[in-house]
Amino acid sequence: MYPAPFEYYAPKSVGEALSLLSQNADAKILAGGHSLLPLMKLRLAQPAALIDIGKITDLYGISDMGNTISLGALTTHHDVEHSGVLRRECPLLPEVASHIGDRQVRNRGTLGGSLAHADPAADYPAAMLALGAHIEVQGTGGKRSISADDLFTGLLQTSLNVNELIVSVRVPKTNAKGQSVAYAKFPHPASRYAIAGVAVWVKLENDQVSDVRVGVTGAADHAQRAKKTEDALKGKALNNDAIAAAAKLAADGLKTLGDVYASADYRAHLVNTLTAQALSAAQARAHGM
16 A cells, blocks of 8 residues: 655754654654554555655764763664674674564664654663663754653653654663673564563672663563562572572563463563573673673
């Protein structure tokens, strides 16, 4: 099916894009197009205008900012996966990006577009939660920073205002001694979306967990942290017994969804299992295995 008719704009600056957004109440931002265009072809989305931000050069690039790394909103999944600085300093993101879709999707899809679309089965949201990332947004009223914990609010919903767009994402460096990360996923065999996925970041001091963040995607209507698992691990040695006990709590508090791909109970089982797998992988990496 063809999309409904729409106006098309291709601004060359963030300011111009925001001006167009404020002038067109029923406009949508177009980044890589892998989420929006299929919906438009099915006429599930019928925006009056598309504002294509692909020509805004300021929204590209990966930069080392000292203690953090900044990724432009239009950074593709391919560039995240193959970035040398990310592989050295924040390896969770390249690992997660490698799980997204197929090569064609990774070549066109963007980090900012994925986060703004907030698909409940997308991979990046779990990583953003595990890393404690901050999403830098800009609107006609200025700039602000949104914690990943506050970004995802519901099914395809975020805390972005209607006149705002994501300009960059900041993630901490996690290559210091004692820090470890991992991602475990049960994908749909065709789309590669997560039927469930779990990203973890663990910080060890004197062989004990001093801090930990566990992000879960694919299981509920939006990505969330498994806080009961986090609380169960803090202050304990990251061994097999602690991992097994904490992982059993991962789905607690999540309103897991049931659909044609998996029942709510099976998704809860997957979350617990994948949490154990991700934590075990982080444990092995922390000990150089």
